[in-house]
Amino acid sequence: MRCLKCGEKAVINMRQHKLALCKSHFLDWVPEQVERTIKRYRMFTRHDHLLLAVSGGKDSLSLWDILLRLGYSVDGLYIGLGIDGGVKYSANSHEFALVFAKEHNLLLHVKDIKAEYGETVPELTIRTHRGRYKPCSVCGLTKRHVMNQLARSQGYNALLTGHNLDDEAAILFGNTLSWVGSYLIRQGPVLEADRPGLARKVKPLCRIYEREMAAYALLRGIPYIQVECPHAEGSTSIYHKEILNKLEADRPGAKLSFYLSFLHARRDGLFSPSADERAGMVHICSNCGQPTSAPELCAFCRMFVAAEEHLDSNQLDGL
Ligand code: Q46
Ligand code: ZN
Ligand code: ZN
16 A cells, blocks of 8 residues: 555554545544634634643643644643552653653643542542442543633633544544433533633644544554543443544544535534523532532542541441
């Protein structure tokens, strides 16, 4: 297989784009695609103060690398979840994020959940009895809370995440199977800061396949954590990714078209906001000041209250 641009030996064949490229043309092609996505969805400009959520994995570190190459200045945020799983997952992923930041002289904010809130995410999961002892729901809630809080308190114009096309297609597939209208209407490359206290969220890799991101990290020689989070095993999102991979193998481009067709349908008004959303029903959490759809406490703060109440009733039971 030869590079379509220069005839040299190709390192990757992207069947969905009918495009084979050599190393050097592929490493130029990825940032070009990301730049197009940034412009197409009006994500941000080179004057914006940007914060990228960095997990130590291939997507977020490659995105940091791409944005630097494109001339954007971006700070990072690493959230220490306290996940060990026998592979020191959090400690190792933190190390990869730190190494990248040091090597490129970048600012990396670090928020350690245990240091800030007294418990790691797995400990909090056990104590709150949430998610049937699988920490993903507590983890997601915690990450969203911490990211939003830091982005807002430090005055960042946009909060960037490294979600790639496979991630977005799998989330969309899950939401479509259960037709969760409130999630579908808010899924997209840009989530506007349309409520007071909410940071603007953007996903510059939303049109790039996971396989392409893995190739990019490898060819650029970016060290990243190769093991998956130990709690990802058996997750619904991985199952959905596998189904979409089968579809893609038979019909190259199926994932991209699934996602893009959804964006077109959404733009054309297929999904309408709920009555609450139309009325702009937003409350401010009385504990942390972040926006919430429920009156009084936000879901994150409610989780702590529920945990304390559970502890109290256990202590009473013991008397
Ligand atoms: S980090 Fe957290 Fe994921 Fe691990 S505990 Fe689940 S949600 S799988 S992206
Ligand atoms: Zn070439
Ligand atoms: Zn709160």
